Amino acid sequence: MEKTKKKFQINNISLLITVVLFVLMFAFGSVKYDNFFSISTFLNLFNDNAYLMIAGIGVTFVLITGGIDISISSTVAFTGVFSAYLLQKGVPSFAVILIVLVIGIIVGVAQGALIHYFNMQPFIVTLAGQFLMRGLCVVVSEASIPITDPFFKSMALNKVAIKLGSAKAASGKLYYYVFILLAVLLISLYVLKYTKFGRNVYALGGNETSAKLMGLNVARTKICAYAISSFCAALGGVVFSFYTLAGYGLQNMGMELDALSSAVIGGTLLTGGVGTVVGTVIGAMIQGIIQTIVTYQNLNTWWTKVTIAALLCFFIVVQRIIAIRAEKMKGKGESDSYK
Amino acid sequence: MxxxxxxxxxxxxxxxxxxxxxxxxxxxxxxxxxxxxxxxxxxxxxxxxxxxxxxxxxxxxxxxxxxxxxxxxxxxxxxxxxxxxxxxxxxxxxxxxxxxxxxxxxxxxxxxxxxxxxxxxxxxxxxxxxxxxxxxxxxxxxxxxxxxxxxxxxxxxxxxxxxxxxxxxxxxxxxxxxxxxxxxxxxxxxxxxxxxxxxxxxxxxxxxxxxxxxxxxxxxxxxxxxxxxxxxxxxxxxxxxxGKDYASLNESVVAGQLGEEKAAGGEELIELCGVSSPGTIQDFNVKVRKGEVLGLSGLLGSGRSETARVLFGVDSVGKGEMKLKKEKVHFKSPLDAIRSGIAFCPENRKTEGIIGDLTIRENIVLALQSKRGMFQKISKKEAERLADEYIEKLEIKTPDAGQLIKNLSGGNQQKVILARWLATDPEFLMLDEPTRGIDIGTKAELQKIVIDLAKQGMAVLFISSEIDEMLRCCKRMIVLRDMRQVGELKGKEISEEAIMNIMAGGEK
Amino acid sequence: MKEKFNKLSQKKAFWPVVIFLVILLFNGVVSGGDFFKLSIVDGHLYGRVIDIFRNGSKLMILAAGMTMVLATGGTDISVGSVMAISGAIACSIVNGNILPGLNGNVVVAIILAILAGITCGFWNGILVAKIKIQPIVATMILLVAGRGIAQLVTQGKIITITSDAYYFINGGYILGLPFPLFIVIFLAGVLILFVGRTSFGLFLESVGCNPKASKFAGIQVDKMLLVIYTISGGFAAVAGLIESAGIKGADCNNAGLNIELDAILAVAIGGTNLMGGRFSIPASLAGALIVQSITTTVLAQGVPAAYIRVLKAVLIIVICLSQSKEFKEMLTSHKAAKKRKAVGE
Incomplete structure (x- = not known):
């Protein structure tokens, strides 16, 4: 009893709302539109948003430390265009993937180091990072480069059929690259819950001074968090090139906002210290379902943006109100817990 | 070894x-x-x-x-x-x-x-x-x-x-x-x-x-x-x-207190009638008279600072009412309180008092400027005059008024904050731990200033966790415990023992 | 003379202006003097320098508003989206797409567009001042929503307009000088006067250094923030008008895209600490001109536009580094260590 109760502390309220919201939206779509209710609609949320989810998981690490990373969209785009460029030059696909992932890590480490050692604002540093990477995209190629590599193609086109019944609605397909997302998700879950580094990430977001005085390695934790964010963005970029089979430097403009929105809608506090990667994935699924509904309704796609912004606003304000309440409660305290 | x-x-x-x-x-x-x-x-x-x-x-x-x-x-x-x-x-x-x-x-x-x-x-x-x-x-x-x-x-x-x-x-x-x-x-x-x-x-x-x-x-x-x-x-x-002769400093302060005895007991300036604030103080009845130093005693979290915050319009009055010169008042923000002649040196000098990157002069005129309003800008000349006046009066140790306040020592910073409030010519001054973290010499100076101000007719609310200091400065003392008023001591009743007893739980 | 120079060089705007002039001079030398060539056609001044002022006007206006936001220790990343909204509204009205009853009245269109910007700014202000959401996050909401809203106004189309009166906002001339310059002079002038003649500037710096202590000193921090974000929104709307008048229409996808970094960069070059505190509007204006002239210079050298992004990114990192206390300490301790070594040997 005690254990189940603890699961629903204040922090998880927004996640709970999100899950309920997702179910409601899915139900709404199913009732309103023909062919909406199917496993395939559900699985497509992953097929279409895997790259966003991967990048979102990465940025969640940074958000939990209390930072922000808005460079990820450019990193995704750069990874895409640079891998396409390298493949075009005949570099083997595994080497290409390795190279772009390492570049991702380097970008993250550099940003994290600037932020930590020189106490610069994460927002400014990663905004500069965003410009830098976006600029480099165009330096590599101004035009879209198609990808013809067989490995990339096999990743892009192969899928696993999933059947839950004989009805048409009960079957769907998952592309191979979605399993990368699942792997990232599981590893992140484990890291955040069961490793020292993961717990340090939370401690850092709770109170950086305390974390330092408790003897935690703040520098390494913070820089690693930014490195993970950029690494995931690069990995997201690889998945994105599987998805599109092309690299184009102007792709994914503003995607960092989608990733941040996913995290926030999934219950991550932008003030740091609270957040889960599962929440981020669900946040991205909500965005996906809004997109799907907007498509079914044949609305202007910009409605998606506006709806997401409204949701984002709602969640941020709700979080804030909860926090204000908590602050007020604090005055009373629980000093009587002393026996 | x-x-x-x-x-x-x-x-x-x-x-x-x-x-x-x-x-x-x-x-x-x-x-x-x-x-x-x-x-x-x-x-x-x-x-x-x-x-x-x-x-x-x-x-x-x-x-x-x-x-x-x-x-x-x-x-x-x-x-x-x-x-x-x-x-x-x-x-x-x-x-x-x-x-x-x-x-x-x-x-x-x-x-x-x-x-x-x-x-x-x-x-x-x-x-x-x-x-x-x-x-x-x-x-x-x-x-x-x-x-x-x-x-x-x-x-x-x-x-x-x-x-x-x-x-x-x-x-x-x-x-x-x-x-x-x-x-x-x-x-x-x-x-x-x-x-x-x-x-x-x-x-x-x-x-x-x-x-x-x-x-x-x-x-x-x-x-x-x-x-x-x-x-x-x-x-x-x-x-x-x-590391210096404590006795002489001590004496001058005690002398100040004796002088104050005659001046005490003027008319009521500000009053809390059954005031409660959500989450903090409960049912407070406090009167402060002109020309007196009223002490608020109690442990941290007993409601000392919270009382001052309510009086200054930082926290809201939930129940009860506040009266200024017998008239009901309602402060929505510190500005309202400042305009009514109230001044407040908060407990936490660094986070609530000084504006580190501004000069001493700017720090001094700040409250007066907000009292006058944004559009009545204090001229450079007037600001200089005010700053120099208080630097001299309060013996603030600095080469000039153009120094950044963060470069001063704690005691001098506190004096600048005091100057900021004196410049607004307040009728009621609240000091929350004004001498914390200040060397003992400056401490005595500040105590003397407080007593002098009361002598000149100012009403002062004094909060300190050092009982010695309270004994030296206050004629009347209200004791608090757990956000409630638990006792009041006057004149000769005030002693370390009496205060401790009330604080610890023996009702008066 | 020397004294005068010293006094002048202590002004915050001094070095940014000097750098701006150096960039101009560099261009002049590289172009063999063509750069400074001014021609008068129909009583209007034309020339590359004039272009910098004209093209930089949007940025100068944004930078003026952004200076105050940054001085409070906040930031406003929604300015680009607000520009898109304002352009969309103005153009749609002029075009008769919305509120056809106005018959495309340009003045009303401008007023409504600016009001929309002010509303956006006010919204940001409420989130920051009243609900106390971090500025980046608060303004991010509008950044996400803004272009969507603009698209909804234009119904997802790129709107083109034909209205000489509206074109005038960007292309017009008064006394031979481009009209946007007068908008800058007016807006920045009013702002500078406001900051200088009232104690708004003092209060602002105080809030930027220590909001809590400022509140205790009687400054109404919330109101200040509300006013500042509202001004920033209003200024962004004006910049949006100039932009849309320049392209003779509203392009919701690209209007003001990424301009927030330019504005922040301009303010940073002007020497305002991005963490809040001391600020100078004239210095930020000079900073905006520097950003604009760098863009012009780089383009004139035939370098692809993409490199400008890289350059700006590097520039802002360098400036932030120079403002970083930790970086300065590292430098001085390094120097000290060198000295010690030298002495030791």
Whole structure:
């Protein structure tokens, strides 16, 4: 009893709302539109948003430390265009993937180091990072480069059929690259819950001074968090090139906002210290379902943006109100817990 | 090595910040096994710098530190912890978003052979550990569910559980109640018995004489001496700490108080009638008269600062009403209060008082400027005149009014804040811990200024946790406990004993 | 003379202006003097320098508003989206797409567009001042929503307009000088006067340094923030008008895209600490001109536009580094260590 109760502390309220919201939206779509209710609609949320989810998981690490990373969209785009460029030059696909992932890590480490050692604002540093990477995209190629590599193609086109019944609605397909997302998700879950580094990430977001005085390695934790964010963005970029089979430097403009929105809608506090990667994935699924509904309704796609912004606003304000309440409660305290 | 029992030996430690500030000048400190050793000194003595050096927050410029005969040079708190030096700071340094158990074990989580954190063990161990501290709480709940006092005990539990040989307690008692302090002392004594060396910093001399074995005194970054607690009379200790003739300063202040006796008892200026504020004070009835210094006594969290905050319009009046010169008033913000002639030097000088990057002059005119409104700009000339006037009047030590306030010492900063409020020509002045962290000379000066102001007809509300100071300044005193008014003392009734009795729970 | 120079060089705007002039001079030398060539056609001044002022006007206006936001220690990343909204509204009205009853009245269109910007700014202000959401996060909401809203106004189309009166906002001339310059002079002038003649500037710096203490000193921090974000929104709307008048239409996808970094960069070059505190509007204006002239210079050298992004990114990192206390300490300790070594040897 005690254990189940603890699961629903204040922090998880927004996640709970999100899950309920997702179910409601899915139900709404199913009732309103023909062919909406199917496993395939559900699985497509992953097929279409895997790259966003991967990048979102990465940025969640940074958000939990209390930072922000808005460079990820450019990193995704750069990874895409640079891998396409390298493949075009005949570099083997595994080497290409390795190279772009390492570049991702380097970008993250550099940003994290600037932020930590020189106490610069994460927002400014990663905004500069965003410009830098976006600029480099165009330096590599101004035009879209198609990808013809067989490995990339096999990743892009192969899928696993999933059947839950004989009805048409009960079957769907998952592309191979979605399993990368699942792997990232599981590893992140484990890291955040069961490793020292993961717990340090939370401690850092709770109170950086305390974390330092408790003897935690703040520098390494913070820089690693930014490195993970950029690494995931690069990995997201690889998945994105599987998805599109092309690299184009102007792709994914503003995607960092989608990733941040996913995290926030999934219950991550932008003030740091609270957040889960599962929440981020669900946040991205909500965005996906809004997109799907907007498509079914044949609305202007910009409605998606506006709806997401409204949701984002709602969640941020709700979080804030909860926090204000908590602050007020604090005055009373629980000093009587002393026996 | 003469002393087998010696645990920590620091010799000839020096540390300076920049060129100008020498925080530690060739000091020493010894700590034996099974000893509680008080480190005392006024502000700026270098206590906190020594602690920073020992715990790896700062690196020493020169000197040696031996722990168990081995030289150490910790470069981070982590280093220091690994060497066996654990620290509990004045402000709780834990993470509010983590569970109690995790706060105790973070950084040294028990893990299985694959490196996976063993949560079951963490929770069980934490519960076990806290039981030893008589703390029976749900360790899986987040830390911010608990009061500051409990959090402080958790911090101490964490420090003790780290396989520490040396435990540094840097003013851990400031947020604890008397009962909790007793509990802490019990724990300290037990740890002493177990052979731990404890470096204890506190501002309360009573506590020094209650638990410590030896005392080391620093003054102005220099080493004064180390003494057996039992052999050092209080008066001598104080004399060593302040390093100057305390008696004369004391006398002038007492004289001030005598003078004030005649002036007291003017007409009522401000009044709280049955005021409650949500989450803080309950049912307060306070009257402040012109020309008197009214003291608010009570422990931290008893509602002292909260009362001032309500009077200043920071916190809202929930129930009851506030009257100014017999007329009902309602302050929505500090500005309303300032416009009604109220001034407030808040407790936390650094975060609520000074504007660090502005000049002394700008800091002084700020409140007057907001009182006048944004569009009635105080001319440069007037600002200069005001600043120079108060620099002279309050003897603020600075080359000129164009200096940034953050470069001043604590005492001078406090004087600037006082100047800021005097410039608004207030009728009612509230001072919340105006002398905290200020050297004893400036302290006496400030006390005298307060008494003089009352003599000139100002109503003053004085809040301080130092009873001595309250005795010297106040004619009338309201005692608070747990957000309630529990007693009032006047004139001759005021004594240390009487106050303590009421604070501790014996109703008047 | 020397004294005068010293006094002048202590002004915050001094070095940014000097740098701006150096960039101009560099261009002049590289172009063999062509750069400074001014021609008068129909009583209007034309020339590359004039172009910098004209093209930089949007940025100068944004930078003026952004200076105050940054001085409070906040930031407003929604300015680009607000520009898109304002352009969309104005153009749609002029075009008769919305509120056809107005018959495309340009003045009303401008007023409504600016009001929309002010509303956006006010919304940001409420989130920051009243609900106390971190500025980046608060303004991010509008950044996400803004272009969507603009698209909804234009119904997802790129709107083109034909209205000489509206073109005048960007292309017009008064006394031979481009009209946007007068908008800058007016807006920045009013702002500078406001900051200088009232104690708004003092209050602002105080809030930027220590909001809590400022509140205790009687400054109404919330109101200040509300006003500042509102001004920033209003200024962004004006910049949006100039932009849309320049392209003779509203392009919701690209109007003001990424301009927030330029504005922040301009303010940073002007010497305002991005963490809040001391600020100078004239210095930020000079900073905006520097950013604009760098863009012009780089383009004139035939370098692809993409490199400008890289350059700006590097520039802002360098400036932030120079403002970083930790970086300065590292430099000085490095120097000290070198000295010590030198002495030791």
């Amino acid at each position: 003469a002393n087998d029992n010696q645990l920590l030996k620091a010799r000839n430690i020096s540390k300076s910040f920049g060129k100008a500030v020498i925080a530690l000048d060739n000091v020493q400190f010894d700590l034996n096994r099974g000893e509680i050793h008080a480190l005392l000194g006024e502000n700026g003595a270098g206590k906190s710098t020594l602690i920073k050096v020992l715990t790896g927050v700062e690196e020493r410029d020169s000197g040696t530190v031996f722990l168990n005969g081995k030289e150490i040079r910790p470069k981070s708190t982590q280093d220091a912890q690994n060497e066996g030096i654990a620290t509990v700071y004045q402000e709780v340094n834990l993470c509010p978003n983590l569970s109690v158990a995790e706060n105790i074990y973070i950084g040294r989580e028990p893990r299985n052979k694959f490196g996976k954190i063993d949560w079951k063990k963490i929770n069980a161990d934490a519960e076990e550990l806290l039981k030893r501290f008589d703390l029976h709480i749900n360790v899986t709940k987040n830390l911010d569910n608990y009061s500051v006092a409990v959090q402080q005990m958790i911090a101490i539990a964490r420090a003790c559980d780290i396989d520490a040989k040396v435990l540094i307690l840097d003013e851990p008692t400031s947020s604890l109640s008397t009962v909790e302090v007793e509990k802490l002392f019990g724990i300290m004594r037990r740890l002493r018995k177990e052979g731990m060396g404890i470096l204890f910093v506190t501002h309360f001399l009573d506590q020094v004489y209650e638990v410590t074995d030896r005392i080391t005194v620093y003054r102005n970054g220099g080493y004064v001496g180390t003494y057996q607690t039992a052999e050092l009379p209080r008066v001598e200790l104080v004399a060593k700490m302040i």
